[in-house]
């Protein structure tokens with residue numbers, strides 16, 4: 278699908294992997310509606326682009342009314358500017374490690390739900406609200422394609438480390454939604470792809486203790502380093518552009534398999 282002249286909704290688009298995707302979509306001539314909590318980081322993205330083609334809608338993806346209202350505003354902006362919606366990149370996410378059973382006793386259920394609410398339910402909510410509009414854009418090309426959904430899982434969906442109970446559950450949910458969602462949306466000419474990175478440089482991994490980062494880097498085969506945000510967005514862009522990629526989860530991990538403990 279051609280990216281130029283289309284509008285993409287990017288949740289978590291103010292930072293890290295979402296931000297790199299925003300900037301690369303922008304460089305390809307797209308308009309981007311960033312849905313994110315963090316207005317400071319979003320302002321930096323706006324400052325380095327153009328307000329004509331990048332807008333920020335402050336959104337907490339766990340607040341369903343806010344998600345619906347801001348996705349609607351983004352869709353109205355795309356209609357006004359005649360840059361039809363072309364897809365949704367659901368990249369908002371958090372870590373929040375906790376042991377299943379530790380010194381404090383069993384895992385705190387509110388903490389567990391917090392991660393699921395953002396990473397899994399927040400992803401579904403942004404996507405389902407966006408579909409209200411994406412299913413109605415004019416199909417294009419010989420295949421009648423309308424758009425692409427990119428979701429973000431993690432290598433932790435497959436090899437969740439000790440302490441990643443909630444995170445692994447949330448990302449496993451995203452992995453498992455990929456095929457049924459692609460099947461559901463095929464009749465609308467909408468594809469679904471999930472990217473599952475291992476360790477990438479971003480504000481999220483900056484907070485990790487050096488010991489943890491070193492252990493994860495050691496688990497990389499090649500290249501032996503964390504991924505760079507642009508290496509994530511390169512694949513996101515390829516998935517949007519290449520019509521045969523659908524219903525698939527792609528690991529971006531330098532052939533690493535994460536160790537049990539960090």
Ligand SMILES: NC(=O)c1ccc[n+]([C@@H]2O[C@H](COP(=O)([O-])OP(=O)(O)OC[C@H]3O[C@@H](n4cnc5c(N)ncnc54)[C@H](O)[C@@H]3O)[C@@H](O)[C@H]2O)c1
Nearest residue numbers: 289292293294314315337338369370431476477479480481
């Ligand atoms: N960086 C990695 O190593 C890595 C590895 C695997 C998966 N991931 C996944 O990639 C995605 C992006 O992560 P990142 O590394 O860029 O992290 P990041 O912290 O740099 O970016 C996450 C963004 O999500 C936003 N966000 C958090 N909670 C939100 C909420 N409730 N509502 C709206 N926005 C919210 C933050 O404000 C931030 O802009 C996440 O889903 C993360 O789980 C990252």
